[in-house]
Amino acid sequence: MTPARASGFVRVKVPATTANLGPGFDTIGMALELYNIVELSLLAPDELVVEVEGEGVANIPRDETNIVIKVIRQVFKKAKKNPSGFKLKLINHIPVARGLGSSAAALVGGAVAANELCGNALSDQEILEIVTDFEGHPDNVAPALFGGVVVSAQMKSEQGTEVVSRKIPPPYGLKAVVAIPDFHLATKSARSVLPAQVPFEDAVFNLSRVSMVIMAFIHNDWDLLSKMMEDRLHQPYRQALIPGMTEVFEEARQAGAIAAMLSGAGPTLIAFGLEDTQEIAEAMEKAFLRHGVNITIKELKPSPVGAKVF
Numbered sequence: 001m002t003p004a005r006a007s008g009f010v011r012v013k014v015p016a017t018t019a020n021l022g023p024g025f026d027t028i029g030m031a032l033e034l035y036n037i038v039e040l041s042l043l044a045p046d047e048l049v050v051e052v053e054g055e056g057v058a059n060i061p062r063d064e065t066n067i068v069i070k071v072i073r074q075v076f077k078k079a080k081k082n083p084s085g086f087k088l089k090l091i092n093h094i095p096v097a098r099g100l101g102s103s104a105a106a107l108v109g110g111a112v113a114a115n116e117l118c119g120n121a122l123s124d125q126e127i128l129e130i131v132t133d134f135e136g137h138p139d140n141v142a143p144a145l146f147g148g149v150v151v152s153a154q155m156k157s158e159q160g161t162e163v164v165s166r167k168i169p170p171p172y173g174l175k176a177v178v179a180i181p182d183f184h185l186a187t188k189s190a191r192s193v194l195p196a197q198v199p200f201e202d203a204v205f206n207l208s209r210v211s212m213v214i215m216a217f218i219h220n221d222w223d224l225l226s227k228m229m230e231d232r233l234h235q236p237y238r239q240a241l242i243p244g245m246t247e248v249f250e251e252a253r254q255a256g257a258i259a260a261m262l263s264g265a266g267p268t269l270i271a272f273g274l275e276d277t278q279e280i281a282e283a284m285e286k287a288f289l290r291h292g293v294n295i296t297i298k299e300l301k302p303s304p305v306g307a308k309v310f
């Protein structure tokens with residue numbers, strides 16, 4: 001038995017993620033070196049204490065509606081453990097509703113912590129499938145769980161959700177310049193502007209690009225990545241929700257970025273660079289400011305590790 005389980009207390013660290021990586025809508029994501037911490041301990045069955053620190057402190061629910069509590073209960077149920085009460089502490093560094101996978105990190109952190117308290121009754125694969133069911137798509141939750149860049153496919157059937165995922169080791173030498181606007185955009189709202197159907201030509205366009213993006217990450221081929229980041233499935237439809245998006249992309253590239261893209265459903269924009277990324281950060285900030293958007297810049301490396309009990 002691990003010390004965490006023996007004491008009935010567990011602490012999990014879980015990374016932010018950037019999903020889609022241009023053309024890989026609902027398919028690819030990368031873990032980033034920015035982490036939330038989830039602390040969980042057992043209480044009597046009718047007790048519940050939820051504490052929140054940092055990002056989302058004003059809005060994250062402290063009751064049964066909290067998604068972390070919901071996923072914890074689901075893990076206990078699937079592990080066939082008796083219902084319990086919980087003390088949950090969320091120490092959040094990942095900005096909420098900005099396109100950096102805060103909901104995925106919350107769900108993965110809660111599920112991994114609950115599984116640890118259940119004696120690791122569930123496999124990583126079962127955890128992945130539970131959290132994907134909550135999140136709706138696997139592209140953030142898979143890298144939040146496994147780290148690195150992860151490609152995933154979700155298969156739904158009457159038996160439930162199957163998720164197939166493959167991890168590519170984290171890209172060497174790549175840095176993400178992360179421009180985080182000071183407004184929220186819920187993923188649900190950013191999905192509501194997407195069309196029900198797309199032209200066949202656009203589907204083929206994305207298929208070819210996303211295949212090349214995966215090759216680029218496997219081979220650390222940044223020239224290839226730079227040519228293949230265009231997307232016709234989500235970014236053009238979401239552009240109206242993020243003032244200055246196209247201009248920020250252009251200016252980041254002119255300042256030396258390999259590629260620039262929407263992070264998840266936005267509003268955060270990300271540019272990849274190598275070594276000195278100061279000019280890219282400044283260019284993104286200036287372009288956003290011209291459109292009246294204040295941002296916070298973070299320079300983050302890809303995280304090789306996913307959720308970890310520590």
Ligand SMILES: Nc1ncnc2c1ncn2[C@@H]1O[C@H](COP(=O)(O)OP(=O)(O)O)[C@@H](O)[C@H]1O
Nearest residue numbers: 090096097098099100101102103104106186187
């Ligand atoms: N640490 C957290 N604990 C509990 N719930 C959270 C946490 N972080 C995010 N959430 C929930 O997820 C929602 C944001 O999810 P979403 O719109 O998908 O944005 P994001 O791109 O940040 O994942 C929040 O409104 C909140 O309900």
Ligand SMILES: N[C@@H](CCOP(=O)(O)O)C(=O)O
Nearest residue numbers: 019026099100101187264265
């Ligand atoms: N594929 C999803 C990714 C959402 O990521 P998030 O970090 O914004 O929650 C989408 O593009 O809707």
